Amino acid sequence: GAGVSQTPSNKVTEKGKYVELRCDPISGHTALYWYRQSLGQGPEFLIYFQGTGAADDSGLPNDRFFAVRPEGSVSTLKIQRTERGDSAVYLCASSLNGGSSYNEQFFGPGTRLTVL
Amino acid sequence: GNSVTQMEGPVTLSEEAFLTINCTYTATGYPSLFWYVQYPGEGLQLLLKATKADDKGSNKGFEATYRKETTSFHLEKGSVQVSDSAVYFCALRGTNAGKSTFGDGTTLTVKP
Numbered sequence: 001g002a003g004v005s006q007t008p009s010n011k012v013t014e015k016g017k018y019v020e021l022r023c024d025p026i027s028g029h030t031a032l033y034w035y036r037q038s039l040g041q042g043p044e045f046l047i048y049f050q051g052t053g054a055a056d057d058s059g060l061p062n063d064r065f066f067a068v069r070p071e072g073s074v075s076t077l078k079i080q081r082t083e084r085g086d087s088a089v090y091l092c093a094s095s096l097n098g099g100s101s102y103n104e105q106f107f108g109p110g111t112r113l114t115v116l
Numbered sequence: 117g118n119s120v121t122q123m124e125g126p127v128t129l130s131e132e133a134f135l136t137i138n139c140t141y142t143a144t145g146y147p148s149l150f151w152y153v154q155y156p157g158e159g160l161q162l163l164l165k166a167t168k169a170d171d172k173g174s175n176k177g178f179e180a181t182y183r184k185e186t187t188s189f190h191l192e193k194g195s196v197q198v199s200d201s202a203v204y205f206c207a208l209r210g211t212n213a214g215k216s217t218f219g220d221g222t223t224l225t226v227k228p
Contacts, residue, residue, distance in 0.1 A: 004159075033215060042120075042205050042218030043160070056214050091160070098214050102148075102167065105216060107160040 002026070004108035006092050012114045013082055021077040021111045025094030031055075032075050033098075033105060034067055035091040043091050049075060050098045082115045089113070118143040122206050122219030129196055129226050137191040137222045139180075139206035147208040149173075149182050149189040150216070154203045163191075163204070196226045 005024045013019050025032050031050055035043035045059040049069045060066075064082075069075040079086055089112050093105040123138035141149065151163040151173070164173035169184035178193045189206060206219040 035216075035218075040220065042122075042207070042220045043216070045215040045217065048214050059215070093160075099212075104162050104165075107152075109159045 004094050004106050006108040006111050010112045014116050017082050019079050021090050023075045023092030029094035029096055031095045031098030033093040034077050037089045084115050087115045118217040120206050120217055120219040122222050126223040131228050132195045135193040135196045137204055139189045141187050141208050143208055145211040147210050150207040151180055151191050152205040198226045198228055201226050
């Protein structure tokens with residue numbers, strides 16, 4: 001079956017612009033996660049949804065970052081007033097539910113964001 | 117908070133050599149531990165996991181044992197292949213699951 005998909009695969013923008021990154025989780029997965037991976041580092045947690053609500057948004061670095069999941073499926077990560085330091089690969093993952101580590105997280109291919 | 121420390125790379129081995137990649141962690145409670153692999157041009161894939169102390173996770177010839185006394189989860193393989201060349205990430209999830217905390221990754225290159 002289809003895995004986690006993310007669009008676009010690459011996004012180049014200018015400093016100060018607004019961007020939206022989309023994640024389509026595996027069908028039936030109620031938990032969805034966003035991570036950010038900078039070059040040479042491991043993924044860093046941003047936010048986790050259980051259904052439509054954000055169960056943990058402790059990783060969002062500041063109020064320029066916002067994410068939604070209005071129908072409990074597709075999620076959009078929104079970044080306002082982008083800065084060069086936002087350049088990274090943004091990863092999305094989903095799992096059957098978030099309440100048990102027995103439920104594997106499946107990762108998408110990521111969106112590479114470059115802020116010029 | 118939770119943290120994961122991985123052996124720094126890159127690691128370069130000859131085919132059929134023995135592999136160890138060290139991983140230690142700091143966490144409250146009883147986390148679950150994972151190794152993920154990222155092959156060139158591909159996304160993160162779960163390699164193996166262990167959910168409680170003394171559990172051994174294994175897959176594709178790789179093994180790791182959850183050692184609570186040393187807070188470690190070292191990855192091993194007895195005989196590596198060129199196709200094992202990839203970046204390996206150690207990670208943990210807390211007792212309430214939710215987010216994962218990752219190490220910085222170790223790049224492995226296996227030469228024929």
